Amino acid sequence: MIIIETKRKKTETLLKKYPNAILADVTSKAKDGLVKLSPFYPHYGIPVPFSPGYTATCVEAVWQGLKVFEGCDVDTSLFTNDTMRGLKRTVRKYGKPLGHRKGVNGTELLGYIEARKQIYIPTYRWVLENKVKDIIDRLREVSKTKTIVLLDYDTNADVDNGREPLSHASLIKAYAEGTYPYGPRQNDSGKATLKEPSLFD
Structure with a gap:
């Protein structure tokens, strides 16, 4: 059990x-x-959904990196973060979250639940x-x-x-x-x- x-x-x-x-x-x-x-552990080589050619160190890097805010788009630099720290992107710093981009170069923004289902899970x-x-x-x-x-x-x-x-x-x-x-x-x-x-x- x-x-x-x-x-x-x-x-x-x-x-x-x-x-x-x-x-x-x-x-x-x-x-x-x-x-x-x-999700913070750096396994390396994790495919980033809907993003051919991109991999990330950890699950959290994918989740945070594809977030889009009022003041900031995706952040691919997070894909190489292997410190298990500094991965969170906050509303205080970047403004209102708009969703998750469906791929690094995607045009579609996914809502929170849909992003869970198509990206995180x-x-x-x-x-x-x-x-x-x-x-x-x-x-x-x-x-x-x-x-x-x-x-x-x-x-x-x-x-x-x-x-x-x-x-x-x-x-x-x-x-x-x-x-x-x-x-x-x-x-x-x-x-x-x-x-x-x-x-x-």
């Missing part, structure tokens, strides 16, 4: 709630190899499939017999909830378990719908 919890909770509180569980910090502050699951899946497959395989195997609590700063697992940041831990869980947005989603009739398409299939 895989569960998502906030990293802000005390270890004692979590272990009381989930006795004998394995606590797995998947943030940029992780002290072990699980830091590789952080498939980019993170590319990392899960191509850079950390060994970790995911181990996670799947261990979760069959033990409770694994993935710790993230954000816990929102609803892709369509734009009020809160999307938890990347929830994407790890979804990928490991084959659920939405990386697997079938049930429609109102109870039938499985097509899985979210990937830019990298």
Whole structure:
């Protein structure tokens, strides 16, 4: 079983709630190899969606680099940032966000939720499939017999909830378990719908 919890909770509180569980910090502050699951971790060579010839160091570099503000367009310099710092682009500095550009040289701006679906989610899946497959395989195997609590700063697992940041831990869980947005989603009739398409299939 895989569960998502906030990293802000005390270890004692979590272990009381989930006795004998394995606590797995998947943030940029992780002290072990699980830091590789952080969107800030520099894996290098990550394809930038809708941008032939462009790659980035990490998922967050893609997400932030394709943002468009009132006072600033895309920032491809972020694609080479491998420090795990200085990746955020803020409203205070750049003005009102207008959306995410659909590719470095694209003409279309995507809204927040659509950008999640077409940029963030498939980019993170590319990392899960191509850079950390060994970790995911181990996670799947261990979760069959033990409770694994993935710790993230954000816990929102609803892709369509734009009020809160999307938890990347929830994407790890979804990928490991084959659920939405990386697997079938049930429609109102109870039938499985097509899985979210990937830019990298």
